[in-house]
Amino acid sequence: MPNTFTQKLGLNASRQRYAIARAQEAVSTLERRLFFNGLVRTIARSRVPSKMADAVMRSLGPASGTLGGSLLPIDVSKDILDVADVYGGYHDLGVTPMSSMFTKFPKVTAHPQAFWIQPDSIGQTLPTDARFAGSSLTPEANTLSCLIQTDDELLQDEKVDLSLVFVTQTAQAIATAIDTASFVGTGANDQTNGGQTGIFVDNTIANVSAQQGNSSIAQLQRSDFVTCVKAVNRAALQHPCRWFISSQFIAPMLDLVDGQAKERLLKTPAETGDGEFYLLGFPVTWTAACPSVDAPGAKIAAFGRGESYMVALRDELEIMMSGFLIFQSSIRYIRALARGYCQTRDSSGLATLSLSNG
Numbered sequence: 001m002p003n004t005f006t007q008k009l010g011l012n013a014s015r016q017r018y019a020i021a022r023a024q025e026a027v028s029t030l031e032r033r034l035f036f037n038g039l040v041r042t043i044a045r046s047r048v049p050s051k052m053a054d055a056v057m058r059s060l061g062p063a064s065g066t067l068g069g070s071l072l073p074i075d076v077s078k079d080i081l082d083v084a085d086v087y088g089g090y091h092d093l094g095v096t097p098m099s100s101m102f103t104k105f106p107k108v109t110a111h112p113q114a115f116w117i118q119p120d121s122i123g124q125t126l127p128t129d130a131r132f133a134g135s136s137l138t139p140e141a142n143t144l145s146c147l148i149q150t151d152d153e154l155l156q157d158e159k160v161d162l163s164l165v166f167v168t169q170t171a172q173a174i175a176t177a178i179d180t181a182s183f184v185g186t187g188a189n190d191q192t193n194g195g196q197t198g199i200f201v202d203n204t205i206a207n208v209s210a211q212q213g214n215s216s217i218a219q220l221q222r223s224d225f226v227t228c229v230k231a232v233n234r235a236a237l238q239h240p241c242r243w244f245i246s247s248q249f250i251a252p253m254l255d256l257v258d259g260q261a262k263e264r265l266l267k268t269p270a271e272t273g274d275g276e277f278y279l280l281g282f283p284v285t286w287t288a289a290c291p292s293v294d295a296p297g298a299k300i301a302a303f304g305r306g307e308s309y310m311v312a313l314r315d316e317l318e319i320m321m322s323g324f325l326i327f328q329s330s331i332r333y334i335r336a337l338a339r340g341y342c343q344t345r346d347s348s349g350l351a352t353l354s355l356s357n358g
Contacts, residue, residue, distance in 0.1 A: 088175030089287025090182045092242060094307040094345055098141060098314045141314060141339040142194045146173035170317075170336045179289035182311055182342040183244065183302075196342045199244065199302050199309055200291055204347040206231040207299065207354055215296035215356045217252040222265060225280050228303045228353040236305040236349035243284040244302040246292035253279075297357040308349030313340035 185198035199205060208231050210224040232241065245253075256265040267278040277284040282303070291299050318337040344350075 084171035084174040084178070088179050089244065089285050089289060090175070090178045090311050090342075092244070092285045092306045093182055094310045096310055096312045098312040098340060141312070141341050142196070144174060144177055144194070144338040144340060146170065146177070146336050174336070174338050176289070178311060178313075178340070178342065179287050182309060183287065183289040184291060185342065194342075197344070198342070199344070199350055200299050200352055202344050202347065204344065205302075206348075206351045208351060209297075209354045210356045212356055212358070215358055217249055217294045217300065217355070218255065220253075220256055220355075222258045222280070224353065225265070225301075225303075228301065228351050229280065229282075231351035232304045233348040236308060236346070239305045239307065241303065241305050242282050243279050244290055245279075245284055245286060245300070246290040247286040247288050248292040249294070249300065250277075250286060252294065294355075296355055299352050299354045301353040302350060303353070304350035305346075308344070308346040309342070310345040311340065311342050313338065 180192060181194055181196040181198060183198045184200050185193045185196040186201055187193060187195060187197040189195045208227045210220055210227075214220050214224055229237075229241075253266045254264065254268070257263065258265055265279060266284075269275050269277060272278050277286070285306075290302070294300070316339065
């Protein structure tokens with residue numbers, strides 16, 4: 001299986017193996033393999049699938065038996081989105097299903113307060129607690145599109161199993177786009193950002209700087225990371241928190257040493273024993289989408305509760321295919337459409353760390 005996308009996503013070897021295993025699981029049954037192979041060949045109109053594949057497609061498709069005008073069945077779409085979730089670093093953020101009926105999502109920044117009532121005070125009126133009032137977010141779903149190139153000769157050959165390649169390539173493309181928007185989206189209305197602002201760019205999220213003189217990764221100290229932790233509100237710290245850092249920084253961060261304890265700040269999976277890296281006792285999500293510039297003043301890490309940033313996704317995928325775009329090469333393009341939206345839910349639950357300017 002080519003690792004072009006997995007290298008871009010910054011996955012370590014164990015995550016890559018797990019992602020591929022999850023994709024293989026999604027097409028592990030004969031029914032699913034027949035469905036995906038029949039799907040790409042039918043929408044290409046290059047060859048009518050076998051009677052068995054045609055029957056499977058009808059059984060898994062919508063009641064009309066037409067695939068809803070290239071809309072995949074929900075359970076099939078979820079398989080692909082589950083694989084994307086494994087490939088993407090966004091899986092440690094607040095991933096929320098976006099149903100077609102509900103478009104508002106709660107934004108709660110404080111917990112309600114409970115009060116004690118003694119036995120001789122039953123009937124006492126409780127004080128009004130307005131902290132739970134909160135607010136809501138109303139995201140407008142964007143369309144996320146990816147293109148997969150395929151040779152029409154493969155589509156014509158029914159002995160070629162396209163199911164695993166179709167699932168993995170689609171999932172990896174979707175994961176890359178979501179990671180880019182959720183971590184470094186600039187808010188620009190273009191095909192890269194989709195009008196969405198990522199954690200490292202959102203100016204409502206607190207940013208702290210390393211102490212003077214610590215202008216490169218190699219110069220960072222324990223106190224710099226502690227400062228970032230302190231910038232996150234106490235309510236968020238009561239929940240599982242983690243670091244979000246570019247996979248490009250794994251090597252330089254392995255050399256960081258706690259000056260007092262004389263121990264390395266970054267613990268490897270071999271040391272932790274649970275398959276994750278830990279920095280100051282908090283797990284690390286490595287993703288190539290995070291900023292990767294090691295220069296004075298650059299943001300190099302984010303910390304906080306992943307649920308503070310929302311990634312809302314519709315459990316629907318739509319598949320289309322082009323005609324002969326490159327006629328002399330018999331090349332076709334498969335286009336997969338997903339829908340979702342990325343947005344900060346609670347800015348006080350996250351913080352970013354920048355290198356010193358000098």
